[in-house]
Amino acid sequence: MVYAFGDCRLDVDRRELWRGGELIDLEPRAFDLLAFLVQHRDRVVTKDDLLQGVWGGRIVSESALTTRINAVRRALGDDGTAQRLVRTFARRGVRFIGEVTESGTGAPDGDGAAPGEPATRPAPPRLERPSIAVLPFENLTGDPAQEYFVDGMVEEVTTAIARFPWLTVVARNSAFTYKGKAIDVRRAAGELGVRYVLEGSVRRAGNRVRITGQLIDASSGSHLWADRFDGTLDDVFDLQDRIASSVVGAIEPKLQRAEIERAGRKPTQSLDAYDLYLRATAEGYRRTREGHAEAIWLAQQALERDPAYALAMAWIANWRQMQQTRGWIPASGPEVEEGIMMARRAIAAARHDPEVLRMAGFVLAHLSGETELALEALDRAVGLNPNHAHAYGLRAMVLGWLNRNDEAVLSAEQAIRLSPEHEFAFMFYQAFAAAHMGAGRYEEALLWADRAVRANSGAPALRVKLSLCGHLGRLEEAEKCLRLLREVHPEPTVAAMMSELPKGLSPERAALMAEGLRKAGLPEK
Numbered sequence: 001m002v003y004a005f006g007d008c009r010l011d012v013d014r015r016e017l018w019r020g021g022e023l024i025d026l027e028p029r030a031f032d033l034l035a036f037l038v039q040h041r042d043r044v045v046t047k048d049d050l051l052q053g054v055w056g057g058r059i060v061s062e063s064a065l066t067t068r069i070n071a072v073r074r075a076l077g078d079d080g081t082a083q084r085l086v087r088t089f090a091r092r093g094v095r096f097i098g099e100v101t102e103s104g105t106g107a108p109d110g111d112g113a114a115p116g117e118p119a120t121r122p123a124p125p126r127l128e129r130p131s132i133a134v135l136p137f138e139n140l141t142g143d144p145a146q147e148y149f150v151d152g153m154v155e156e157v158t159t160a161i162a163r164f165p166w167l168t169v170v171a172r173n174s175a176f177t178y179k180g181k182a183i184d185v186r187r188a189a190g191e192l193g194v195r196y197v198l199e200g201s202v203r204r205a206g207n208r209v210r211i212t213g214q215l216i217d218a219s220s221g222s223h224l225w226a227d228r229f230d231g232t233l234d235d236v237f238d239l240q241d242r243i244a245s246s247v248v249g250a251i252e253p254k255l256q257r258a259e260i261e262r263a264g265r266k267p268t269q270s271l272d273a274y275d276l277y278l279r280a281t282a283e284g285y286r287r288t289r290e291g292h293a294e295a296i297w298l299a300q301q302a303l304e305r306d307p308a309y310a311l312a313m314a315w316i317a318n319w320r321q322m323q324q325t326r327g328w329i330p331a332s333g334p335e336v337e338e339g340i341m342m343a344r345r346a347i348a349a350a351r352h353d354p355e356v357l358r359m360a361g362f363v364l365a366h367l368s369g370e371t372e373l374a375l376e377a378l379d380r381a382v383g384l385n386p387n388h389a390h391a392y393g394l395r396a397m398v399l400g401w402l403n404r405n406d407e408a409v410l411s412a413e414q415a416i417r418l419s420p421e422h423e424f425a426f427m428f429y430q431a432f433a434a435a436h437m438g439a440g441r442y443e444e445a446l447l448w449a450d451r452a453v454r455a456n457s458g459a460p461a462l463r464v465k466l467s468l469c470g471h472l473g474r475l476e477e478a479e480k481c482l483r484l485l486r487e488v489h490p491e492p493t494v495a496a497m498m499s500e501l502p503k504g505l506s507p508e509r510a511a512l513m514a515e516g517l518r519k520a521g522l523p524e525k
Helices: 028-039 047-053 062-076 144-161 172-178 185-192 233-264 273-284 289-305 310-325 334-349 354-368 371-384 389-401 405-418 425-438 442-455 459-472 475-488 494-499 507-519
Strands: 002-005 008-011 016-019 022-024 086-089 093-096 101-103 131-134 196-205 208-217 222-232
Touching: 002 028, 008 028, 016 062, 028 047, 028 062, 028 093, 047 093, 062 086, 131 144, 131 172, 131 185, 144 172, 144 196, 144 208, 144 233, 172 185, 185 196, 196 233, 208 233, 222 233, 233 405, 273 289, 273 310, 289 310, 310 334, 310 354, 334 354, 354 371, 354 389, 371 389, 389 405, 389 425, 405 425, 425 442, 425 459, 425 507, 442 459, 459 475, 459 507, 494 507
Parallel strands: 131 196
Antiparallel strands: 002 008, 002 101, 008 016, 016 022, 086 093, 196 208, 208 222
16 A cells, blocks of 8 residues: 655555655654554554554653654654644644545656666665665576475565564565566666665476575675575475575674674764664674773764664673673673663563564673573574574573573574574584583583684683583693683683673582583682
């Protein structure tokens, strides 16, 4: 359905707002708010109506609600003084008062073109937030009857990518206007208004099928990722699920990194809350004392611009936890309390954001020992997004702390299956090591601890390896590990190592860790 009012058109199916022939960038929650107001224009809409209809019943602050209403007004060329289209009724709510006509779908014609014609429709401005289109895959099977499988594959991948709330995904119907046409990827990206394009092909030989995919940065034309996946057609739908998960698990870290690098190149005078968050993330990825301090400051600046920015809250909590783990802040005190407070606020503000839930949940398990709440958040994160490798990895760590070792192994396996080249794969390896250690499988645990140390030789991985060397009586290897530990920790002792362990670690697991450290020759104090 398309709603027309004044010089505006609102296409709720394509999630597009046009004003004066120009596609207007409107963040998703503000778009939902506008659509709700237009669809309920026959009455004054209360705050409770908006919370239920737009935010799914979640509690949202007055400032966040006002921010979204103001964003809607700006997008429509309205303001709080004129209130030509969106009027506020004191102590009652808001109402859309524009005169609306309803019609079928279709963007405004451009240069005489029919709506939906990709070759001539006006190019929308590129969205400020990261955006991607999954173009129709090329059917190389030689069998037109396999189109259903090829199209189904694209739909599965599109749906899987859309589970990441930080990424705007062009609707399947819009992307499929290019089906059966020779596609210039950069032109298609410009016409769809996206930064990234995922394209691919399907080839079949007998009962076997090979799917290739490549991720392209439309602004430069450079390839960020390419891979291929093989399977059999014995169970078509299972194959589609597995390949969709593999594609998304592979490209999600690439997109995150590309966005962080993009924010680093942006002029400082044009920074908004989202850019500040990305710059903060880039600083945090340095994994240095200075980088974490700068990351927290930048995220705090993002929160000043948008007090309801749950993702910024979650990252502040995350970096406070990392600082505490690395011994850069005291084991308790105002910094740790800030981390716990930010984690709780983030979960309350974003119950439907898997990225927020996976970070904030893990922080609560680590800094405050609230493992029940942490696992609830992590379970919800993987329920909302079954392709979230990082959430599975952190869930594996918390399960291991609670001595639920078999569950931890399964969760870590899922994390690695989804994203074997993930930037934080060392945490998945560490989760494996800890789970096998808790189950008494020390030899297998040491193999995973070695992989974790090779990927990232921070204190947590070295601590696990050192304890395992002690349990296995490998004192020469323990001495080498201890030398590495001294390079990243000023005074490694049993007492110091134990003070930095997660609060959610069960007493049995803590005792097992301490015993191994003592056997490895680590001084008590």
